[in-house]
Amino acid sequence: MNIDSIQNGVVIDHISAGKGMELVRLLGLDTSDLSVAIIKNVHSEKLGKKDIIKVDADVPFNLDIIGFVDPEATVNVIRDGVLVEKKKLTRPKVLKGVIHCKNPRCITQVEQELTHEFRLTDDGYRCVYCEAKAG
Amino acid sequence: MRSIIDVMDLSVEELDELIASAEDIIKDPDNYAEICRRKKLGTLFFEPSTRTRMSFEAAMYELGGHVISMSEAGSSSAAKGESVADTIKTVSNYVDIIAMRHPKEGAALVAARNASVPVINAGDGGHCHPTQTLADLLTIHREKGSFENLTIGLCGDLKFGRTVHSLCTAMSRYPGTKFVLISPEELKLPSYVKKGVLKNKGIPYTQTTNLEGSLKDLDILYMTRIQRERFFSEEEYLRLKDSYILTEDKMKLAPEKMIVMHPLPRVNEISVSVDDDPRACYFKQVLNGKYMRMALIIKLLKEAGRL
Structure with missing residues (x-):
């Protein structure tokens, strides 16, 4: 399968297979006007299978979102067809406005315009308000 | 601030x-x-x-x-x-x-x-509910003289009972604390408290459904109410609400120096006749x-x- 290489843009590579679509959604690429290629289940020496997202525009992404979905992914910035930057990711300690708390008893369900916020704990992300586990 | x-x-x-x-x-x-x-x-x-x-x-x-x-x-x-x-x-x-x-x-x-x-x-x-836990801690301190080497029995609704979770967390910071977790299967202490607090800090605990058999080992018995407002189903509440009732007879099985605590209000989980027992500390709380x-x-x- 061939996808044209991009001249100016961002390639998010080494995404664990199956997480590409979630990342597209959380980055808002599913509703944007940008040219986006989503490649699923590509063969990978390292991972067996992986997903890749190519965005044909040099736009800044919220690396916390990518680090939250898959801290092992790589973010490559391409300018004039050349790889100019490879960004390393970590799991963000705090995640604001990315995912929503699903606990019906949580204040985030009723408080006007309250940003949903999660903190990384020993057993994953928990809502800072009610401490319910994300997911 | x-x-x-x-x-x-x-x-x-x-x-x-x-x-x-x-x-x-x-x-x-x-x-x-x-x-x-x-x-x-x-x-x-x-x-x-x-x-x-x-x-x-x-x-x-x-x-x-x-x-x-x-x-x-x-x-x-x-x-x-x-x-x-x-x-x-x-x-x-x-x-x-x-x-x-x-x-x-x-x-x-x-x-x-x-x-x-x-x-x-x-x-x-x-x-x-931090100030309830502060009340609990002062009661333990006043009645037991220190926070060290205490075996605490937590009884009743250990799933939804916020005072129980806070007390577990607060007491896990003191050396020699042990817990006996007494509850129906459906109302066991949530795994995030067991794993995140007790196991993480190496606090010994046992789980049981048997109140009578646990009493002899306890320094403190912390009773809780089965809270109607935390249940989505009335049927489930009715089935579990009378799981544990502490009576004068059961108190005969408890050590002389064990104290009974409860965050109140109680419904029927402690018989009124226990109030006169000098070990009853819930109104002191x-x-x-x-x-x-x-x-x-x-x-x-x-x-x-x-x-």
């Missing part, structure tokens, strides 16, 4: 300091009778409460301060759809410190983040709660530069 959302917001040293302060208030209440003169406590209770609200109000009056209360949530700004953040920003202009109870979990953190005065969480849904709230109000007002 320092607020208290969870009992874990206080270090062990600060807890010791609060207990020492409460003991001093008990010893010499006249020394504190004017300490909060011209200071105002705002009590914002978005859900019904008798004891906690009155305890905060009594605490402030005994410190020589004043209390401004929101009337019932049903007739307040909340009923008109005002957010917690807006309510708190408004009330911060009128008072020096706020005690707030709200049915939603995490509401106290929203309040603390928007207040310009200290906020004390007086209960946010099933999440935290109520009084201790007032002293710890007094100590906490003083501490937070001092830290905020308002005393």
Whole structure:
């Protein structure tokens, strides 16, 4: 399968297979006007299978979102067809406005315009308000 | 601005300091009778409460301060759809410190983040109720003399009981603590408390459904109510509500120095006849709660530069 290489843009590579679509959604690429290629289940020496997202525009992404979905992914910035930057990711300690708390008893369900916020704990992300586990 | 959302917001040293302060208030209440003169406590209770609200109000009056209360949530700004953040920003202009109870979990953190005065969480849904834990700790300290080497039996609703979770967390910081977790299968301590608190800190615990068989090993029996309001199904509540009832007969199986605690209100889980047993400490807990709230109000007002 061939996808044209991009001249100016961002390639998010080494995404664990199956997480590409979630990342597209959380980055808002599913509703944007940008040219986006989503490649699923590509063969990978390292991972067996992986997903890749190519965005044909040099736009800044919220690396916390990518680090939250898959801290092992790589973010490559391409300018004039050349790889100019490879960004390393970590799991963000705090995640604001990315995912929503699903606990019906949580204040985030009723408080006007309250940003949903999660903190990384020993057993994953928990809502800072009610401490319910994300997911 | 320092607020208290969870009992874990206080270090062990600060807890010791609060207990020492409460003991001093008990010893010499006249020394504190004017300490909060011209200071105002705002009590914002978005859900019904008798004891906690009155305890905060009594605490402030005994410190020589004043209390401004929101009337019932049903007739307040909340009923008109005002957010917690807006309510708190408004009330911060009128008072020096706020005690707030709200049915939603995490509401106290929203309040603390928007207040310009200290906020004390007086209960946010099933999440935290730190001043109840402070009452529990002062009771344990006064009755047992220290926090070390105690075997604590937690009995009843260990799943939804926020006081149980907070007490587990607070007591896990002291050496020699052991827990006996007594509950029906459906109301066992959640795994995030077992894993996140007990296992993480290497605290020994056993789980059982048998109250009678556990009593002989306990220094403290902490009874809890099966809380109707935490169940989605009435049927499930009715099936579990009478799981454990502590009676005079069962108390005969308990050590002479074991104490019985309960965060109150009780429904029927402790027989009224147990009240006369010298080991029954739950009404002492109520009084201790007032002293710890007094100590906490003083501490937070001092830290905020308002005393």
